[in-house]
Amino acid sequence: MQFELTKLKQAMMGQVDRNNVVANNLSNITTTGFKKDEYFFHTLEDELDISKSMSQATDYAQGDLRTTGNPLDVAISGNGFFTVERGDGEAYTRNGSFRIDDDGVLRTREGLPVLGEGGWVNLFTDFGTPSQITITEKGEVFADGELMDRLVITDFENAGALRKVGASLFEAGDGALAYEVEEPNVKQGYLEDSNVNPAQEMIELIEVQRQFESMQRMVRTLDDVYKSAVNKVGIYR
Numbered sequence: 001m002q003f004e005l006t007k008l009k010q011a012m013m014g015q016v017d018r019n020n021v022v023a024n025n026l027s028n029i030t031t032t033g034f035k036k037d038e039y040f041f042h043t044l045e046d047e048l049d050i051s052k053s054m055s056q057a058t059d060y061a062q063g064d065l066r067t068t069g070n071p072l073d074v075a076i077s078g079n080g081f082f083t084v085e086r087g088d089g090e091a092y093t094r095n096g097s098f099r100i101d102d103d104g105v106l107r108t109r110e111g112l113p114v115l116g117e118g119g120w121v122n123l124f125t126d127f128g129t130p131s132q133i134t135i136t137e138k139g140e141v142f143a144d145g146e147l148m149d150r151l152v153i154t155d156f157e158n159a160g161a162l163r164k165v166g167a168s169l170f171e172a173g174d175g176a177l178a179y180e181v182e183e184p185n186v187k188q189g190y191l192e193d194s195n196v197n198p199a200q201e202m203i204e205l206i207e208v209q210r211q212f213e214s215m216q217r218m219v220r221t222l223d224d225v226y227k228s229a230v231n232k233v234g235i236y237r
Helices: 002-027 198-236
Strands: 037-041 054-058 065-067 074-076 081-086 089-093 098-100 106-108 133-135 140-143 146-150 153-156 162-164 169-172 178-180 186-188 190-192
Touching: 002 037, 002 054, 002 198, 074 081, 081 169, 133 186
Parallel strands: 074 190
Antiparallel strands: 037 054, 065 190, 074 186, 081 089, 081 153, 089 169, 098 106, 133 140, 140 146, 153 178, 162 169
């Protein structure tokens, strides 16, 4: 009986983790380029090893593309990630809400430099700040008609090996196997919305709460039965 209680309590902890995943998805409904997480339960080989029973994975399905008209807003239609530089290496994002810093460098809203084939993408021409910026579907970046660089669009053979390091930022883990997308489909003046479906997540949240409450009742019942059995054994002794 104690074994059944242990399994139930472990399952309840799994529902708490699942609730946290759903809550995080809901909190990022409006986060540009956000990819929702999903929580899975698996059949255990060793029922006492809870680490084998649950796993979390990211859904990389594309969100809706929303027009903004801003020339520094870009989205990728199809597979791939914009490549940016962090202090400890490269990172990847679907959030193409960019800006130009005082030195002409194209950066994310968080300040990370965007990478092109020539390194950091710099949009200053010989005459300074350009009056017109054009980004083609292939990721070519033009400033006042002058080709400045081409955005590096990176994809992975095993996207499941990516790790989230921010709401819409990823880094490559072991086995990610990155490669450059040769024919990307970049859309200037668009941003990619989060791929979270609010209705589905609310249904998921309600299901989690119901299952947790049901398990709570089962734990209380088993706990009462266990205490009663112990007391009866004590009486007969």
